[in-house]
Amino acid sequence: MPTVFLLSACYGKTDQTLSPPENARRVTIAVRVPEGITLLPLQMLYRSERCKTKSYNSSNEAYEIRGYNGFMQAFSPIANSDIRQQRIAIDGGGKCQWQLNSIKVSFKIADENPLVKGKEVFATNYIFDFDDYGFSDGYGTGRAKKVSGDLDIRTDFFPEIFISHKFKKTTLELFGGDTRHEKWSQRYRVNDIKTIVINPVVHFNRVVILEGPNQSQGNIIVTYPDSSKQKALYTKPDYEKLLSMK
Numbered sequence: 107m108p109t110v111f112l113l114s115a116c117y118g119k120t121d122q123t124l125s126p127p128e129n130a131r132r133v134t135i136a137v138r139v140p141e142g143i144t145l146l147p148l149q150m151l152y153r154s155e156r157c158k159t160k161s162y163n164s165s166n167e168a169y170e171i172r173g174y175n176g177f178m179q180a181f182s183p184i185a186n187s188d189i190r191q192q193r194i195a196i197d198g199g200g201k202c203q204w205q206l207n208s209i210k211v212s213f214k215i216a217d218e219n220p221l222v223k224g225k226e227v228f229a230t231n232y233i234f235d236f237d238d239y240g241f242s243d244g245y246g247t248g249r250a251k252k253v254s255g256d257l258d259i260r261t262d263f264f265p266e267i268f269i270s271h272k273f274k275k276t277t278l279e280l281f282g283g284d285t286r287h288e289k290w291s292q293r294y295r296v297n298d299i300k301t302i303v304i305n306p307v308v309h310f311n312r313v314v315i316l317e318g319p320n321q322s323q324g325n326i327i328v329t330y331p332d333s334s335k336q337k338a339l340y341t342k343p344d345y346e347k348l349l350s351m352k
Contacts, residue, residue: 122175124152124204126195136191137181137211137304142219146212146229147178148192151240152204174240175204196236208233208240211304214280221265221278221313228279230263232304233293247293248285256301257294263308264331264348269317280308283345290345312351314343 126132139145157173175198181190198204214229215222231245234257239250266281283290296302312331316338319325326338331351336344 121157121201122204123200124175124177124195125199126197127199130195130197130199132193132195133206133209133299133302134191134193135181135209135211135302135304136184136189137213138306139188139190139213140306140308141188142216142310143213143306143308144216145181145190146214147180148194149210149212150177150179150194150206151175151208151210152177152198153207153237153240154202154204157202173202175202205237207237208235210234210241210245212245213306215265215278219310221267221310225267225276225278228277230280230282230306231292232259234299234302235293235295244293246285248291249288250293250295251288251291252295252297254297254299256299256303257296258303258305260305260307261292262349262352263306264343265308265310265313266343267313267315269315271318271320272322280306281314281343281345281348282306284340284342286340309352312348314348316341316343 135148137145152175154173154175158170159173160168161171162168179192181192184191194206194209196206198206211232212229214227231247233241233245233247235250261282263280263282266279268277270276282292285291314331315329317327317329326341327335328338328343329335330343330347
């Protein structure tokens with residue numbers, strides 16, 4: 107959950123209650139949840155121009171910034187489907203006139219999947235910014251790309267196992283392209299949007315394995331689903347090669 111700060115405001119103790127007006131702008135987020143995947147609660151971050159909080163610069167001098175208000179809310183199931191959905195207000199209302207800043211959609215490989223055993227599992231994240239960056243940590247989503255209008259996102263994901271001899275641990279996550287490249291970024295700066303649809307396609311039978319060197323220096327070696335091996339590209343597999351193996 108994003109940090110919820112204690113805010114100082116013109117109302118004394120900040121009222122973090124949302125009270126959207128009847129004509130509030132809203133956005134619907136729908137996620138198709140494949141079998142073997144767990145969808146985590148939606149994270150929402152609202153900000154307020156009316157209710158300020160303090161931040162500090164490198165000289166420890168205080169200055170005012172917009173207030174923060176963070177929430178988590180579970181998705182609601184759609185009957186007889188694998189779709190989970192949530193509809194939230196962009197205009198949050200309330201005494202502070204909260205405005206939606208960012209939302210984060212997260213999912214991970216389910217605990218009951220055999221791949222999970224003995225591994226640290228990382229979630230896959232999508233961030234949608236309605237204003238300037240609210241979640242300062244990009245959560246591996248990459249830089250925001252500007253879009254206008256509704257979104258229908260379909261991404262192929264491959265289970266990625268990383269064996270780190272240096273840190274003596276093994277991790278598991280879903281790989282949908284190196285998010286340092288804009289075309290595979292999972293962060294969006296949205297405008298004029300009413301609907302966001304996320305359709306992850308997970309290829310559980312196409313596992314890619316990365317193995318770090320046994321010593322402090324050396325290359326990370328990638329083993330692809332067809333058993334071919336090569337050096338990692340900036341610590342990541344070759345996504346286009348994986349796509350060709352679907």
